Amino acid sequence: MISTGMVGIDDMLGGGIPRGSKVLYSMEPGVNGQLFMISAIYEALAKDLSCLVILPHTTVDAFLHDAANLRGSMLQITGRKIAFIDMIDRERIQRSAPTRDAAENEWRARINKLCKENQTEVIFGYFDVMYEEFGLERGFNLLESCPSDKTPTIIIEHLNFEGNHLLEQFIEKLSFDLVVSIRATFGLFPHFNFFTFVHTSWTPMQKRSVPFIISNGRIAPYIPKIVVTGPPESGKSTFVATASERVRSIDRTGLSDDTTPVAMDVGWLHWKDFDITLYGTPGQSQFDLSLPMILKNAMGAVIVVDVTRPDSFARAKHLITLISERRMPLVIAANKNDLPHRMNEVEIRTALDLKKNTPVFFISAKRNEDVRFVLESLVDFITQFSY
Amino acid sequence: MYFYKTGIAQIDGVSGGIEAGTNILLLAPPMSSAEQLAYAIIKPGPGEYSIVLSTNERAAEVVDFFKSAGCDKKFIGVIDAITKSSTPATADTPRLTFVSSPTDLTGIGIKFSNMIESIFEGTFADGETGLFPPPIRFCVNSLSTLLMYRKLEVLYQFLHILTAKQKRIEGVAIYLLNNESFDDKTLSLIKQLMTGVIEVKVDGNDNYFRIMGIRGTQADWQKFTINKGQVTIVP
Numbered sequence: 001m002i003s004t005g006m007v008g009i010d011d012m013l014g015g016g017i018p019r020g021s022k023v024l025y026s027m028e029p030g031v032n033g034q035l036f037m038i039s040a041i042y043e044a045l046a047k048d049l050s051c052l053v054i055l056p057h058t059t060v061d062a063f064l065h066d067a068a069n070l071r072g073s074m075l076q077i078t079g080r081k082i083a084f085i086d087m088i089d090r091e092r093i094q095r096s097a098p099t100r101d102a103a104e105n106e107w108r109a110r111i112n113k114l115c116k117e118n119q120t121e122v123i124f125g126y127f128d129v130m131y132e133e134f135g136l137e138r139g140f141n142l143l144e145s146c147p148s149d150k151t152p153t154i155i156i157e158h159l160n161f162e163g164n165h166l167l168e169q170f171i172e173k174l175s176f177d178l179v180v181s182i183r184a185t186f187g188l189f190p191h192f193n194f195f196t197f198v199h200t201s202w203t204p205m206q207k208r209s210v211p212f213i214i215s216n217g218r219i220a221p222y223i224p225k226i227v228v229t230g231p232p233e234s235g236k237s238t239f240v241a242t243a244s245e246r247v248r249s250i251d252r253t254g255l256s257d258d259t260t261p262v263a264m265d266v267g268w269l270h271w272k273d274f275d276i277t278l279y280g281t282p283g284q285s286q287f288d289l290s291l292p293m294i295l296k297n298a299m300g301a302v303i304v305v306d307v308t309r310p311d312s313f314a315r316a317k318h319l320i321t322l323i324s325e326r327r328m329p330l331v332i333a334a335n336k337n338d339l340p341h342r343m344n345e346v347e348i349r350t351a352l353d354l355k356k357n358t359p360v361f362f363i364s365a366k367r368n369e370d371v372r373f374v375l376e377s378l379v380d381f382i383t384q385f386s387y
Numbered sequence: 388m389y390f391y392k393t394g395i396a397q398i399d400g401v402s403g404g405i406e407a408g409t410n411i412l413l414l415a416p417p418m419s420s421a422e423q424l425a426y427a428i429i430k431p432g433p434g435e436y437s438i439v440l441s442t443n444e445r446a447a448e449v450v451d452f453f454k455s456a457g458c459d460k461k462f463i464g465v466i467d468a469i470t471k472s473s474t475p476a477t478a479d480t481p482r483l484t485f486v487s488s489p490t491d492l493t494g495i496g497i498k499f500s501n502m503i504e505s506i507f508e509g510t511f512a513d514g515e516t517g518l519f520p521p522p523i524r525f526c527v528n529s530l531s532t533l534l535m536y537r538k539l540e541v542l543y544q545f546l547h548i549l550t551a552k553q554k555r556i557e558g559v560a561i562y563l564l565n566n567e568s569f570d571d572k573t574l575s576l577i578k579q580l581m582t583g584v585i586e587v588k589v590d591g592n593d594n595y596f597r598i599m600g601i602r603g604t605q606a607d608w609q610k611f612t613i614n615k616g617q618v619t620i621v622p
Contacts, residue, residue: 027493029492029493029496029545029548030496030497030499030500030548030552031496031497031500032497032500032501034493034494034497056490057487057488057490057491057493057494058471058487058488058490058491059472059475059487061475061476062471062472062475062487063487064475065475065476065477065478066487066494069478069479087472087487087488087490126493128492128493128541129490132537132538132541157493159492159493159496161541161544161545161547161548162544184500
């Protein structure tokens with residue numbers, strides 16, 4: 001497998017990209033997604049793979065500086081197996097080749113020579129200029145003609161003006177293995193970037209979209225909202241606090257001197273390349289009116305139940321009904337498993353009337369590894385869920 | 388509806404300025420004052436912002452023009468598509484950004500989006516803010532250069548997106564094109580994306596313009612001069 005350079009995305013793809021694959025990063029104009037390709041280049045070089053980078057739109061120096069600005073560190077090419085074809089080479093070809101066929105032959109000759117000399121394992125191509133000059137099939141055929149012993153992996157970035165129609169051609173005519181569409185919602189300005197796995201050949205995966213942000217030179221898949229809810233005193237605040245690197249809690253002291261959230265707990269964590277925001281709700285029924293607002297745009301939910309308090313399960317069941325109406329991934333965190341209790345999974349499932357595919361995890365919300373395991377499972381669920 | 392003052396009485400006097408969301412093609416022969424005319428029209432008024440995509444002049448030269456016209460440089464952004472090819476290490480600042488060449492439409496699109504985003508977020512002008520929603524004037528100088536690097540079909544698609552975004556942010560944009568270097572098909576295709584056209588001609592040492600498609604304006608040729616970003620109609 002070859003890494004995308006983004007751990008979270010590798011995980012979604014089942015460990016990365018199989019060698020010899022053809023990968024497309026399709027960029028909608030104006031969307032800041034150049035780090036997808038650049039992350040893959042950095043990763044391939046770090047793994048000492050032999051690379052050919054084709055940059056018809058820029059010079060090598062300008063590319064290296066741009067990549068360093070985006071990534072936060074210079075691409076280390078000294079002593080590495082990397083070759084480039086850049087804008088200057090393209091201009092030479094344009095000057096020397098009188099016809100399109102001649103230019104195509106010259107491109108092919110240069111690519112072949114570099115591939116042969118370096119036994120290229122990965123070709124990175126900025127494709128839109130080649131597409132413009134030679135068309136889809138002839139342009140891509142130039143990259144495929146690389147005469148290495150092993151079929152190289154080909155990863156291209158393409159500025160896509162033609163939308164899904166062009167993506168279908170990459171999949172159907174060119175048999176691409178992975179097609180990732182990088183887009184943004186554009187209101188007054190692009191405020192919400194997301195990528196969509198349009199097609200993967202090696203793993204059964206439904207088409208799905210994941211928002212992302214750029215943080216410290218990395219693409220961070222972004223889960224803007226996971227809601228943590230459950231009956232009162234089931235351990236929701238503890239769950240959010242244990243999971244989060246930073247947490248804010250809006251509390252009111254109750255009669256028993258316990259603190260009970262009357263607004264919400266908000267926690268943030270960066271984990272496995274994901275940036276995740278947790279919203280812990282109050283558990284009392286008088287706050288049910290605010291639940292739809294809190295659930296709006298949520299990508300998943302954790303229901304925390306207290307396994308020592310079967311009497312609270314009716315309330316949990318009601319919350320599950322409210323969340324199920326929203327159609328989102330849901331997991332059950334059966335909390336206080338470290339205390340004496342009698343409920344097993346079957347009894348919990350029966351009491352909550354759970355669907356078969358709703359997972360139940362026995363945890364202590366005080367234990368970081370338990371909480372992270374619940375979140376890991378939910379994130380996995382979210383990234384495979386068709387919203 | 389916001390109206391962008393141009394300093395040209397034939398436009399401002401009739402309709403109060405150019406309507407928000409307008410895209411204007413500025414057709415002109417080489418060696419005319421078209422570039423100065425375009426800059427004069429997109430010069431930011433109080434509380435407004437201007438962005439120039441420059442394929443002909445370095446960012447510093449563009450900023451100098453606006454400074455000489457009395458503008459506050461904090462409200463001027465430039466996407467420079469020429470400097471980086473000779474000075475690859477040139478680094479972006481919040482208002483001066485660089486792409487490697489006019490070929491790089493990916494980079495141009497991203498820099499444009501980033502600038503618009505920073506204007507809306509209020510981080511563009513060193514903490515100073517103008518009007519909200521921000522009125523943004525935009526100039527592409529020039530389509531002629533972009534057409535030397537990319538095919539018409541591709542540039543058309545790119546402009547289709549750019550003009551649509553310009554409408555959505557309720558800006559005003561002006562696109563320079565040398566009308567002597569391109570055929571009628573090119574001109575008519577690009578005109579399809581525009582709301583109006585300003586045409587410039589040179590007769591002897593004199594420059595003339597006429598305005599077509601901008602509401603309320605007459606399409607007569609007007610002799611004009613420009614001094615420090617101020618357009619004067621010569622009777």
